[in-house]
Amino acid sequence: MIQLNKHYANLRESYLFAETAQRRDAYRRAHPDQKLLLLGVGDVTQPLCEKVTTALHMAVDKQAKKETFHGYMPECGADNFKEAITAYYAQRGVYLEKDEVFPSSGASDTLGDILDLFSADNTALIPEPTYPAYVDANIMAGHRIVHLPTTAETGFVPQPDESIQADIVYLCSPNNPTGAVYDRAILTKWVNYALSKQAVIIFDAAYEAFIEEDHVPHSIYEIEGACRCAVEICSLSKTAGFTGMRCGYTIVPKSLVFDGVSLNKMWVRNRTTKTNGVSYLLQEAGVAALSAEGQRQFKETLMIYKNNAKVIMKALDECRIRYCGGKNAPYIWMECPQGMDSWAFFDYLLNQVQIVGTPGEGFGSCGKHYFRLSSFGDPADTVLAGERLKVLFEASGRQ
Amino acid sequence: MIQLNKHYANLRESYLFAETAQRRDAYRRAHPDQKLLLLGVGDVTQPLCEKVTTALHMAVDKQAKKETFHGYMPECGADNFKEAITAYYAQRGVYLEKDEVFPSSGASDTLGDILDLFSADNTALIPEPTYPAYVDANIMAGHRIVHLPTTAETGFVPQPDESIQADIVYLCSPNNPTGAVYDRAILTKWVNYALSKQAVIIFDAAYEAFIEEDHVPHSIYEIEGACRCAVEICSLSKTAGFTGMRCGYTIVPKSLVFDGVSLNKMWVRNRTTKTNGVSYLLQEAGVAALSAEGQRQFKETLMIYKNNAKVIMKALDECRIRYCGGKNAPYIWMECPQGMDSWAFFDYLLNQVQIVGTPGEGFGSCGKHYFRLSSFGDPADTVLAGERLKVLFEASGRQ
Numbered sequence A, B: 001m002i003q004l005n006k007h008y009a010n011l012r013e014s015y016l017f018a019e020t021a022q023r024r025d026a027y028r029r030a031h032p033d034q035k036l037l038l039l040g041v042g043d044v045t046q047p048l049c050e051k052v053t054t055a056l057h058m059a060v061d062k063q064a065k066k067e068t069f070h071g072y073m074p075e076c077g078a079d080n081f082k083e084a085i086t087a088y089y090a091q092r093g094v095y096l097e098k099d100e101v102f103p104s105s106g107a108s109d110t111l112g113d114i115l116d117l118f119s120a121d122n123t124a125l126i127p128e129p130t131y132p133a134y135v136d137a138n139i140m141a142g143h144r145i146v147h148l149p150t151t152a153e154t155g156f157v158p159q160p161d162e163s164i165q166a167d168i169v170y171l172c173s174p175n176n177p178t179g180a181v182y183d184r185a186i187l188t189k190w191v192n193y194a195l196s197k198q199a200v201i202i203f204d205a206a207y208e209a210f211i212e213e214d215h216v217p218h219s220i221y222e223i224e225g226a227c228r229c230a231v232e233i234c235s236l237s238k239t240a241g242f243t244g245m246r247c248g249y250t251i252v253p254k255s256l257v258f259d260g261v262s263l264n265k266m267w268v269r270n271r272t273t274k275t276n277g278v279s280y281l282l283q284e285a286g287v288a289a290l291s292a293e294g295q296r297q298f299k300e301t302l303m304i305y306k307n308n309a310k311v312i313m314k315a316l317d318e319c320r321i322r323y324c325g326g327k328n329a330p331y332i333w334m335e336c337p338q339g340m341d342s343w344a345f346f347d348y349l350l351n352q353v354q355i356v357g358t359p360g361e362g363f364g365s366c367g368k369h370y371f372r373l374s375s376f377g378d379p380a381d382t383v384l385a386g387e388r389l390k391v392l393f394e395a396s397g398r399q
Helices: A006-010 A016-030 A050-063 A079-090 A107-117 A132-140 A184-197 A263-274 A280-290 A292-318 A342-353 A379-398 B006-010 B016-030 B050-063 B079-090 B107-117 B132-140 B184-197 B263-274 B280-290 B292-318 B342-353 B379-398
Strands: A101-104 A123-128 A144-149 A168-172 A200-204 A230-235 A248-251 A323-325 A331-335 A370-374 B101-104 B123-128 B144-149 B168-172 B200-204 B230-235 B248-251 B323-325 B331-335 B370-374
Touching (some): A006 A132, A050 A280, A050 B050, A079 A248, A107 A200, A107 A230, A107 A263, A123 A132, A132 A168, A132 B263, A263 B132, B006 B132, B016 B342, B050 B292, B079 B280, B107 B132, B107 B200, B123 B132, B132 B144, B168 B184
Parallel strands (some): A168 A200, A200 A230, B123 B144, B168 B200
Antiparallel strands (some): A101 A248, A230 A248, A331 A370, B101 B248, B230 B248, B323 B331, B331 B370
16 A cells, blocks of 8 residues: 655645735725735746847747757756856856756755755754745655744844754745845854754755845855855746746755765756756746846846835834845845734734735744735835835834 | 765666667767668657747747736646646546646656655556656655566556555556557556555556557546546657657546545645746646647647658568557567667667667666667658668568
C-alpha cells in the first residue's frame, strides 16, 4: 500500500491571503460605491518593458518557423541566459562560472525543489517574520524547524546564535515582509556561523534590484566564504515584472562541497532528471531583461514602485509612525498604532480609510503588532492612501 | 552539519545520449562530407502551429500594457486553460472536474515533483525498457525499485503480477521507447492490480496524441476504477510541439484517497507552497493548442511525423525486420538484426548508412538487442534513411 508523505499532516492551513481577500470582498459588497486602495498586493502591476516584449515577439516568431524553431532547451539552462546572469553579477564584482548558474521557473519553484538535495534529518533555521512558504516547504521535507523571531530592536535583522545548531538557514534580504536589508557585517556573521556549523544558507535575493544604498550587498557572494556555504535564489519576478512570466535563476557554487559531495553536481543531476529546462521564450525574455537596455528600462519601472514607497514613508514619517523597509525594498513594515493587533488594524484601516494592507501576524507571531504595506500598488491610489493615512493618524493623534 | 540526500549516491550516470552524441560527433569529424540522418532524436522538429503563435503574440502584447498586464497566475492553473483541458478530455468521454486538472511546466517536471507526496518507504514498479528519469527520480526519493522487464512475446506490454508488492506503478502508453500501446484489457488489469494493492499508478500519457486506433485508450481514466488509483501526467510537448515551450498538465482525481487522505488536496498544498504557477504566456499557448482550430493544426503537424513513421515501418517490413510501435506512437522499436548488440548496431548503422538511432540498452538491459528509431526527424532525411535501410538489409540478407 502506498505510503504518503506524513509530514503534510503537520502543515497548518495558511489563511493569510485568503482571509484578507475575504474581508476585503465583504467590505466591497457592503460598500460598492467606495474605492479601495490596494496596498496589500505582493505582485507587480506595471507592464513588461519594451526590450523584453520585443525579445518575446522575436522568440515567438522563431518558434513559428522550422529553420529557427527551438525544441528542448538544455536542462541546466541556455548558454546565452547563463552568460547574461554571470555578466549581471559581474557588474557588482561577483564572478560566477556559467555552470554555477541555473535558470529556473522562478524563485518559488526552487525554494521548494532545492530541499530535494538534503535528507529529512536536518534542522532549518527560519528567521521570523517570514515568507510562509519557507516554513511549509521544510515541514513537507520533514525537517525540524527552529523559528528565530526578530524584533524592532535589531531592525528585524536576525542575529546568529552559536548555541543554535541549524543545518539549513534561510536569509531573505531585502526582506519580505519587513523590507529590512542585511548589511555586510551581519551577512559576514551569518556566513561565519554557517561555515562553523557546516550549514547551508538559502539566500533569497528576490528583491535585490530594489537596493539603492551602495553599502548593501545584492548577493551573498559579495561576502567572503559565502561560496562555501550558500545557495542563492533569485528571480526576475520583482526585478523585471516577471511574476506572471515565471523566470528566475539559482546559484549553486562549485565550491559548495560537504563530506566530499558537490552540491553543484547533485543539482545538475536533479535538474537533468526532474526537468526539461526552462521555456525558450522565458529565457530569451530573461536575456533581454538583463541586457544593458533591459536593465535601464526595468529600473525606470522600479522607480514607479520606489516613488510609491516614498509616498507611504513620508506619510508615516509625518504621523510619527515607526516602520522599517521602503528604502531598499518594496515593502514597508509599520508598527500598528497604540499596540493594536494586526488583524484589528487591518479592519480598522479598511473601515476607516479603505486601505487594504497585510496583517503582520500572517508572517509569524512576532508580527502580531505590525502591518505590511506594499509599494506595488497604483501610483495615484498610493498618493491617496498617503493622504488618508495622514488624515486618519492626525485625527486619532488628536484624540 | 547539513545531511545530504544520500540516495543520490545510488544513481548511475546515464551515458545514453551523451555517448550516442559523442560517437555521432566523432564520426562527423572523421567524415565531414557525409550527411548524417538523425533518427535518434526524441525531440520535435516542426514549428508551433499558427493558432499558438498568434495567441502568444497576443499574450505578449497584453503583458506590454498596464491595463491588460497579468501578474502572478493561480498556483493551480488558469481557469481558461483548465477548462480547455477538461474539454479536451471530454471529447473522449472522460469528465474531469476543473480542480482535478493542474497545468504544469511539462511532464518531466511533474514526474519528479509528484513523488513529494509519498514517503521514502515505498516500492516503485517500473516496466522496462523505460524512460530513464522514472528510475532516477525514484532512486533520489529513496524508493525500492522493482524492474519489470518486458519482451517481444507480450509486445513489450507489461503484465501485472499479483505476487509483486508495489506501491507506485509507472505505465507509459504510447510507450517511450518501444512505441507499444496498452489496450483497454491490459489497462484494466493494471487498474485492478493497483486497486488490490492500494498502489498509485503514474500514467504517462505524453504521446497520447499519436494514437490513431479508436480502441486504444488515450487516458487511463477511460478505464473503470482508474480515478481511484491513478495520477495522469501529460504534456503538450509532443502533442503540439511544446518541447522548448514547457507546458503540460497533471490530473489528480479527487477520488484518489488513501487512508482518508486526499492526494488532490496534498497536491494543491504542494503547488501553492512550491510554485507560483505556470507562465501566463504558456497557459495562453496551451489554450490555443487545445482549441478546435489548434487541434486541427497540430494534427496536421503530427501527420508529418506519422508519415515519417510509415516510411520507416515500410522499409523494415520490406526487410522483414521485426519491430513494434510506429502506428500509434512516434517511436519504432526494432530488433537488431542477427542478434546484434544494440551498441554494436548503433555503430554499424552509423558507419554503413550514416543513420543515427538510439541503442535499446540505454532503456534497460532487456533492450540490449533492440534499437529505437524516431519519427521526429526531417521528412526528406527519413525517406533517405528508409532507402538506405533497405539497401543495407537486402545486401546483408543476401550475404
